[in-house]
Amino acid sequence: MASRAPAAKGIGEEVRLEVGPIERATAAAWIHWADETLGQLRRQSATGACVSAEAVDDLRYYLEQWKPVARSTHDSFRWHGEIDPDQLEYLVHTFFNLDVQLSHEDRRQGEWSPPPGSARAFYLVLVRALLHALELESPARAAFVDQLRSCWPVAVEAV
Numbered sequence: 001m002a003s004r005a006p007a008a009k010g011i012g013e014e015v016r017l018e019v020g021p022i023e024r025a026t027a028a029a030w031i032h033w034a035d036e037t038l039g040q041l042r043r044q045s046a047t048g049a050c051v052s053a054e055a056v057d058d059l060r061y062y063l064e065q066w067k068p069v070a071r072s073t074h075d076s077f078r079w080h081g082e083i084d085p086d087q088l089e090y091l092v093h094t095f096f097n098l099d100v101q102l103s104h105e106d107r108r109q110g111e112w113s114p115p116p117g118s119a120r121a122f123y124l125v126l127v128r129a130l131l132h133a134l135e136l137e138s139p140a141r142a143a144f145v146d147q148l149r150s151c152w153p154v155a156v157e158a159v
Contacts, residue, residue, distance in 0.1 A: 014085070015082070015134075015136070018133070020076060020077045020125060021077065022122055022125045023077070024072065027066065027069070027070045029117075030120070030122035030126075031066055031070050031122075033119055034059070034063055035060070038056050038059055041056050042057075051097050051098055055090075058090075059091070065079065065081065085137045088137070089134060089141060092148070095127065095130065096152055099152065099154055124157055125158075
């Protein structure tokens with residue numbers, strides 16, 4: 001479990017990232033799934049997985065931020081934080097790589113991930129929030145988001 005904030009990949013003003021609102025139980029289900037999946041990927045990273053151990057640790061940092069919100073007594077999950085724009089772009093790229101890797105593995109195993117149902121709804125809200133924050137940051141990053149929407153099925157679905 002990462003206990004530190006991921007290292008900023010650049011210097012500049014931070015961007016506000018807002019995730020939610022969405023049903024708390026939906027967020028909790030996805031966070032639980034993602035935590036288990038990242039644990040498996042962390043163990044595989046030593047054997048050449050396409051997502052680095054550092055990237056897995058950085059994603060785990062955010063999971064640790066979201067867990068208390070998902071366990072709260074509120075009906076809905078709503079989280080916000082400030083993030084370096086380069087770190088935000090790095091997270092989006094990491095989620096894209098994870099989707100590619102997990103989709104490839106799921107085709108081999110005959111499964112689909114992230115899990116179907118309400119947990120997937122949280123993932124769509126998360127991807128929408130990440131892309132929205134990134135596209136507002138600069139015209140160049142908005143162009144990157146447009147490019148992702150043309151080749152990343154989850155980005156298309158999250159519009």
